[in-house]
Amino acid sequence: MSSRLINQPTEWIDRDKPFSFTYEGQKVTAFEGDTISSALWANGIRVLGRSFKYHRARGILTLANHDVNALMTDGLDTNIRADVLPVQADMTLTAVNTTGGVLKDRSQFIDKISPLLPVGFYYKAFHTPRRFFPFWEDKIRKAAGLGEVNFNYPRIPKPKQHAHCDVLIIGAGISGLSAALSVAEQGLSVIIVDENAKAGGSLTYDMADQASSQLAELLNAIEQHDNIRLITNAYAAGYYADHLVPIVETSGITKVRAKALIVASGAFEQPPVFRNNDLPGVMMGSAAQRLIYRYAVKPFEKGVVVTANDYGYRTALDLVSAGVDVLAVIDMRREGSRSPLIDELKDKQVAVHKASCVYEVIASKHKLGVSEVVICAYDELMAEADTKNKIRLKCDGVAMSAGWAPAAALLYQAGTKMRFDSGLQQFVPAELPEGVFAAGKVNGVFELSQRALDGQRAAAEAMNYLGKSVATVEVKQHQGTSPSHAYPVVNHPKGKNFVDFDEDIQVKDFINAAKEGFDNIELMKRFTTVGMGPSQGKHSNMNAIRILARIRDLPVEKIGTTTARPFFHPTPIGHLGGRGFHPHRYTAMHEWHIENGGQMTAAGLWMRPACYLPEGCHLTAQQATHQEAMAVRTKAGIIDNSTLGKIEVYGPDAAAFLERVYTGKFVRQKVGQYRIAMLLDEAGVMVDDGLACRLEEDRFYLTTSTTNSAMVYRQLQREAQLCGLSVSLANLTGAKAAMTIAGPAAAEIISQFSSVDLAATAFPTGSVVETQIADIECLLLRVAFVAEQAFEIHLPAAAGLSVWSQLMQAGQPFGLQAYGTDAQRLLRLEMGHHLIGHDTDGLTNPFEAHAEPLIAMDKTFFTGQRSLQIIAKKxxxxxxxxxxxxxxxxxxxxxxxxxxxxxxxxxxxxxxxxxxxxxxxxxxxxxxxxxxxxxxxxxxxxxxxxxxxxxxxxxxxxxxxxxx
Amino acid sequence: MKSTLLKSPIAFAQLSQAPQMEVVNGMLTAVRFADKAIESQRAHKLAICDTSAFQRVSIKGSQAANYLQQLGVTLPETANQWQLTDERLVMRLGNSEFLIEDQTQNVKPAVSELSSAKGVHKVSRNDAAFILTGNDIHPLFAEICEIDLVAELATENHLVMTVIAGVSATLLSQTLNGERIYRLWCDGTYGPYLWKTLLNIIEQAGGGAVGLHHFYPKI
Structure with missing residues (x-):
């Protein structure tokens, strides 16, 4: 049976674009603009999912992105929120967490044995013996849960964008829109974001006070402003320092950095707690209104409204106007309402019962819906129903209105100090952080005209904060009855009066938790798991706080709230991962390594060949490494050392500067020679070593280890700033390529390109010369790190590949072979050289590594000297x-x-x-x-x-x- | 023995696009990635070009400004500004640090003729250099950079040193052949990564790579 209403002037659906989709094997019709839930409801489908723990049938609860028992799987995608996701023609949907389908879910037996499964049951029952825990864990995970993760889900890179504005406004309701206009009129840039498909907030479903015409005017004005960017279908996921707020859209995340932030995020409607308040057909009043005004769907045929505030009366009238047979309004308050809406309801033959409650909802067959409600007198102070005189009303739906909880997660994350306003029965901001402002319901302002004014007030304060001079705006404090009830809970001996719909948590679970000693809100949260489900307590935290307050006989403000952490709303991992920016550095010879089978591995940010396994090679990596090492020992090998840190130190005080930084002496070092330069930290720990080549009296060329190059350069820069010496530093790590040719034939190979006499007597270890190799200006060093005879060549990176290739070609007759980092490690081990950072750790001092020859303790100062003086005595x-x-x-x-x-x-x-x-x-x-x-x-x-x-x-x- | 040919630091990353290569300033450089019409479309939409072949040097030190001025080099007045004179671009990276880029070897004194002196430190470079352009540049910048680049570079002759897709880079905005273009320099060893990363985003946006001849047909 269709529940689709005739055209509503406010509806979001496009009736010219009908289509069909599949739900649990059933073909269902929809219009463009429908959500999955609205389309299903319009088609008379009431069971949209099963609950997390007891597998109870569930329908629409909020229709506001919190219906976590109406999660769907569509092909590879799962945990789709049916209440807000637009339905599409090609969807083939099934409800998550069922065994054998949503209607005949075989796991629903768990509901019958629920008395055996109180909160904490798992912790106690399966804790010992430990070896059985994996077995039970598997069973529990299969029985309880959400959608099944599909490991074949395609990796779709979702871009992360950055955006900037003067003022970011969270929430495009009347407060947010009014604030945006005020800010934009002063010429400032505004981004306004709203999680709904269309802007307007409650103006799109709460039709009091000419809401729709006000909304049209506001949106029209917003459109006129080029400096307002309105983003809908997106939520502000968190608050980070300096007003950085990630905005999550279907397409990805935009990180907005604003100069000021206005939170006008509204409030979540809260359910009253009574037995079977979770059955399909029992829904929030605002959910019923959303169905009517956004999607033109009748919430139910015949029903009641249970309310603990005046809002329920508005809901009842809306239901009547939608053709629902409203049997009664059940007002939980002792005094009822003084709202003029009562007269309107009476005119429409709707009975109003004050000081009453829905004691319980009687389920229809198989607990798939509502068959009747049981009405009792209610003592709101004691939260007890008087069951002596029950009224039973046959119906198929209940609309609930008990109050509101502020959507204040971002305010909490920003560091706002909140206070509990007993007049409003709501937490409101008491002290806002710098540059953060609140407006509207989240600020405790409920009356429509005042909400608009409150937006303007927040805007004025934000603009004054940004240096404008804007007149302040006065807003009237809330008058009259509280929009929220202090304790909308109806105790029932048989339970199933749900507080948290995500995790099937009932009133008795809180009582049991308190008895067990978990009577602090944070402990209770963890023991009962209240607020830990996908809706993150948006409809349960406030009631949980009220219940705990009553258990402990404390005022609500003494209980406090749980910590609100980013992200505010479950966010796909693909969004969080986004497109990866993971920089890698490539040497000039990278192309050659790849072409010749280089097995590339990451060395810090660099990509380096560990060994070479060219095409057709049948060696293992270890065999190849051994072969490469043997080539160095018996013939010649060449390695790409471009990743070494390379730093030029220039200036008249260059040598004095090095003496200050490194442990050795450099002032008397001759031009054309290099010395090993060891660097310590202030604690005397070895942090790096390299070569200090003196190229001119006032110019040194330093090398550092690959992984430490950035750190060493930073430390040198810091020292240069501190010491006041005349010295200039240049980091040439990326500008220079480097390679080492080692082995008995090394000199002969290089000699084909260089006029330098490479004989050990003419160019001994410790020598360095600026020369040309293959017509390229190079630095040539004779080294002994991996072999007795080895030469390092440093040259402009742009020439690296060409010179490397020429050397490889010239070295072929000599058996020259490229070797990778694995062979290099073996070769230096054969030479008995330790590697700082590999063979040493964060505590190793030079005395432990026999590095005394590199230390000149008689110098006036070097970094780490004073620590070494102390260490030397121990x-x-x-x-x-x-x-x-x-x-x-x-x-x-x-x-x-x-x-x-x-x-x-x-x-x-x-x-x-x-x-x-x-x-x-x-x-x-x-x-x-x-x-x-x-x-x-x-x-x-x-x-x-x-x-x-x-x-x-x-x-x-x-x-x-x-x-x- | 064959002569030594310089290679753009980005050349390896460009292999899969099989560009037309020519020697520019002694460096093998991609001059065309597609025919002129296609490259023009890309440049209109969103494009990236390798300009690493231009000659560069850094001059830094307490006397750097005096030294360059004595050689007749026109300098930006303050830090974080740039000055284009004929075919020479001078970027003032700090009070006493300059990055000089010559498009051709015709500029005098050539960068090879500049040298270290007292208070003057000549530093060799191996930059990966790019041109980014196109109507869709804003979303690209919004993805790869945390600051509002377009706004930052809106001031004439202003340059920005920031992080692009995780890599430290220098950027400026110029008008070239009547089009607004953005120049970018980074350490050459990050060049292949940055080229691949930017090109990936650019291609998804419907743009692509263009050769040096698209912007500098006479080089």
């Missing part, structure tokens, strides 16, 4: 040594971080370990007790299998090679 705790495993070692090879064991105690750890194909031994570096530092000392390593593997301290693996 005994060493550990020392870094090279070691080798026995040649006949059996068992699982130890790994990095395996423990060094001495007399059964932990005495250190392995920092590096690898099998050397050149030495045919397993070598490594380890922290051991200081007394084990001498070559020949023995210690044990506990491998992952738990076995002890014997190791021997050696001076250096190079000694092994010589002895072999």
């Amino acid at each position: 005994p060493l705790n550990k020392t870094l040594v090279n070691f080798v495993l026995d040649s006949n070692c059996v068992g699982e090879l130890p790994n990095e971080c395996n423990l060094v064991i001495d007399n059964g105690d932990i005495a250190g750890r392995i920092t590096s370990i690898a099998f050397s194909p050149y030495l045919q031994r397993v070598i490594g570096i380890a922290f051991v007790p200081p007394e084990k530092h001498l070559p020949g000392s023995r210690f044990d390593i506990r491998n992952d299998a738990g076995d002890l593997i014997a190791a021997t301290v050696i001076q250096s693996p190079t000694e092994l090679a010589k002895s072999a």
Whole structure:
């Protein structure tokens, strides 16, 4: 049976665009502009989903984005909010969390055994024995839950946009729109955002006081302003420092940074609590109005309105005008209402029962809807119904109006201090943060004309905050009866009087939680899970606070509220992830690495080849690494070292500056030489090392490790600012490419491109020269990090690929092979060199790493010197040594971080370990007790299998090679 | 032995678009990505162009401004401003730091002729440089930058140093051939990443890559 009404002047649907879709296998008709729920309701479909825990049938509750028991699955997509999502022709919808369909859900038996499943049941029942918990967890997760995550869901990058404005207004109701106009008229830019498909807020469904004509005027005025950007179908998801508010739309997130923020987000209607207040057909008064005025759908055929404020009378009249047979208005207040609407209702033959309540709703067959309501006298102070005289009214619907809770999440997040206004029975802002303003219902202003004025007042305050001079606007305080009831709860011995519809939490659950000792609002939230469902307590938190206040016999303001955190509303992970901006740095030779099978790995931000597995190569990565290392030992290898940090230090005080920053001495260093430069932090911890090349008396070229280059440059800049020396710094890391050619044939290969005499006598280790290689200005260094004979070439990045390619070609006859970072690590291990940051940690000082030769303690000052002076007086705790495993070692090879064991105690750890194909031994570096530092000392390593593997301290693996 | 050819830092990222390459200022550079009509459409909608081949150098130090002025280089008066004279663009990145970019090698003194001196530090560069243009530039900027770039660059001869898609960059806005364009410079090692990231967004918006000849047909 269709519940579609005749044309409503305010309706959002386009009757010229009908279509059909499928729900639970049933074909359903709709109009463009319908939400899923409105279309289903229009077609007489009342069961839109099943509840989270007890699998009770549920229908429309709010139609305001909080109907979390009406979540749908459509193909790959799930947890679609039916109450607000526009229905589309190609949808094939099913309700989530059912077994065998929404009408015959086999899991509905849980509702019958619900007395056995109070809150906290799982914690207690399945806590022990622990080994069974995974079993029970699986069962619980299957029985309770939302939509099933589909791991085949396509990755659709949702862009994250940034926007800026003078004033951001949250909520496009009468307050927000009025505020926007006031701000725009002063020439400021405004963004106004609203979660509804159309602007207007309650003006689109609460038709009191000529609302629709007021709305049309406002929207017309808004349209005239170029400096107002109105965004609908979007919600402000959170508040972050400096008025940064993410706006979530279907297409993605826009991060709005505003100079001032006006929160005019309105209020959520709150349900009264009575038995079976969750059945399909029982809905908020505002939900009924939304159905009528936005979607032209009759909420039900025959029903009652239960109210605890005057708003219910307006709802009742709206229902009557929509053709609903309203049997009665049940007013929970002892004194009832003095509203003139009562007379209008009486004229329409609607009975009004004051000091009464809906004691319970009687479910229809299979609990799929309403068959009748039981009306009793009600003592609002005691929250008790007098069941002696019950009235039973046969009907199929109930509209509920008990009050409002402010949509104040953003205000809380911004740091607003709220107070409880007992006249309004609502939390309202008491002290707003700088640049944040509130207007309308969220500010405790309910009367329509005053809400418009309150928007103008907030706008004036915001503009004055921004430096304008605008006259203030006076707003009248709320007069008359409270829009919200102090305790709209009806106790019932059989329960099922729901407070939280997300998680099926009843009044007795709060009482039980308090008895268990969870009588603080934050503890109660966690024990009962109230407010932790998808609606995040928008319709339950206020009632939960009231119930707890009554249990503890405290005023509501003493209970306080739970913490409101971003995001305000569940947001798709795809939105949060958005399009990724994850920068990577590429060396000039990247193209060559890819073409030649480079297995690229991230080294910090850089992409580097770990090893090379060219097409057709059948080696494993480890075999390739060993082959690359052997090429360096026996022929020649080349590695792309462009990722090294490269810093030019220029100026007459360059050497003095380096002496201040690094541990060594540089003033007397000769041009054409480099020295190892070690950097400490103020605590004397080793943080980096590199080479300091003196190119001219007043010019040094520094290298740093790849990962520390930015940190070192920052520290140098800081020191340059502090020391007052005449020095200029330039970070050339990206401007220069670098490569190292190492191995016996290295000099011969380079000599084809350079006139520099590379003989060890003419150009020994420690030498550096500015020269040309392949006609390109280069820096050439003789180094000994990975091999006895090795040369580093630093050159302009733009020439890197060309020079690399020429060297590779020229090196072919010599067996030149490119090697990656894995081989480099093995090669330096064979040379006995530790890596700062790999073999050392955040506590290692130079004495523990035998770096004393790099320290000039007799200098006046260097960073970390004073700490070293203190450390030097204390005994060493550990020392870094090279070691080798026995040649006949059996068992699982130890790994990095395996423990060094001495007399059964932990005495250190392995920092590096690898099998050397050149030495045919397993070598490594380890922290051991200081007394084990001498070559020949023995210690044990506990491998992952738990076995002890014997190791021997050696001076250096190079000694092994010589002895072999 | 073949001669050494310079390569744009973005060249690797452009391979899949198979552009027409030519040597510009000694650097192999993408000069066309499609025929002129298509490139014009892209430039109208939203386009990106690699201008890394222009010659660049930084001059910094307490005497940098004096040094350049003595050589006849016209400088912006204050920091965060730029000055275009003939084919030379001078950006003042700070009180005592300048980024100089020459479109051709005809400008005198050439960047190669500039040198370090007392209080003057010549710093070599390897920038990835781009032109961004098109009617849909606003949503692009709104996605890749947290600040309001269009507003920031609306002031004539103003330049901005900010973060673009996670990368530190310098930007300015110019009028070139009657069109409003945006210039962008970043460390060359981030160039391929930035090119791919921006082009991905630009192509989704219906734009694309254009070659250097679209903006500088005579180069």
